[in-house]
Amino acid sequence: MSLSCATCPVRDRAACAVLDEAERDELARVGRTRKLSKGETLFAAGESGAACATLKSGALKITATDIDGRERILSLVHPSGFVGEMFAPYMRHDVVALGESELCVFSGPAFADAIERYPRLAQALLRRTQEDLFASRELLALTGNSSAEQRVAGALLSMARAASDSPCHPATRFDLPLSRGELADMLGLTIETVSRMLTRFERDGAIRREGKRGIELIDPALLPLS
Amino acid sequence: MSLSCATCPVRDRAACAVLDEAERDELARVGRTRKLSKGETLFAAGESGAACATLKSGALKITATDIDGRERILSLVHPSGFVGEMFAPYMRHDVVALGESELCVFSGPAFADAIERYPRLAQALLRRTQEDLFASRELLALTGNSSAEQRVAGALLSMARAASDSPCHPATRFDLPLSRGELADMLGLTIETVSRMLTRFERDGAIRREGKRGIELIDPALLPLS
């Protein structure tokens, strides 16, 4: 299926937004859209061949699986985000849909070619990759130092920020994009510990839970920040 | 001090290696070399103004400090590595020399201008930043999941690999670039735990310690990998 940039929900936020119309049409010709449902795999670690994609809607997780089969979430991808390997000969991590998702997928060589041709695209991706790098380091800082309490609190705030339209102030009411198990995998904890911390925060009056995924921030100041 | 690329030890590995001689001379004109000794700060978190640098020799650490004053090492930088912010208006992390180091430093705007002018430079930095991103995720995977034993073992192997000339096989004998405290900060452990794990590995015959920093890998297969 070829791409229809005209109706793309992220057309002015994604990396390709820096291209002019003619360039974008050209790029669109070498890409295809793909829809994934919850749990479907976009890329599998070890898979040979370079490929990459821009997320139009939904959410993805980037994960690594260690020898014992335990999964670690390395990053979340939100709409307009970019994933994949333009250069490497194989995929280093798994990329899996957290919910119904829609993407533009490109082969590595085709996209590498576009980068050669459109210098602005390379610059845009450079900025984006630097942002990803800082996000990764933020997660590293969150998980490395702190207690389980601080990690869960930090993850809540980070997700409240991601759920808000205005990037500076966190949303008051939002839905967690992750299950307890996924949250645990992201923070290097167990399901039980995550559950206990949420219970504790609710008991302390910092949050209120609505169903499995709903969170209302009642008093963020009560969350034990790192 | 202006730059002397002719004698640069990383002239064909650093990002600027993709430039031709005329371009590199031009870039050299807007940069200056700087020498740091152990513990000196190159960039401080929060510092306003964008700046970046290529490491010519020595080693750096990129760190974040949490509210309690505890330091977390987010990344190590080896020669030919690139650090800093070309785009952001302030520095997000501290960058500190681990030992005597020599760098090429550029102001953010000057370097951003070079990126505009030399598309190949943007591409080279994109690759490099992606590598940094994967390195960061590798550290995330290392620290997130595993036991203290696995973390220290993983760090040892990672440093043995970094110390080796051939990137595939780890060096047998090398010096840790970090003190016990820094190793602990990088792995999210305490000094005491790191020390205990090293003692355990030596008792099990996996390694031998020589002085404070020296490590000889006797039987890497005995290290409990994740």
Place this chain on the structure above:
DNA sequence: CGGGGCGTTGACATTGGTCAAAATATGTGG
């Protein structure tokens, strides 16, 4: 010779993991 930094070791307390079971949601077929 004395002092300070760094590393090691030991005793003990605490956090968070493990195992098990109950409670709550979610889905499915009738």
Place this chain on the structure above:
DNA sequence: CCACATATTTTGACCAATGTCAACGCCCCG
């Protein structure tokens, strides 16, 4: 819409791994 089956989450009891505190040893440097 209900009843049942399944998956997810919560809770509790227990225990091991690791952090904390304290003491000691080693080495470098004055």
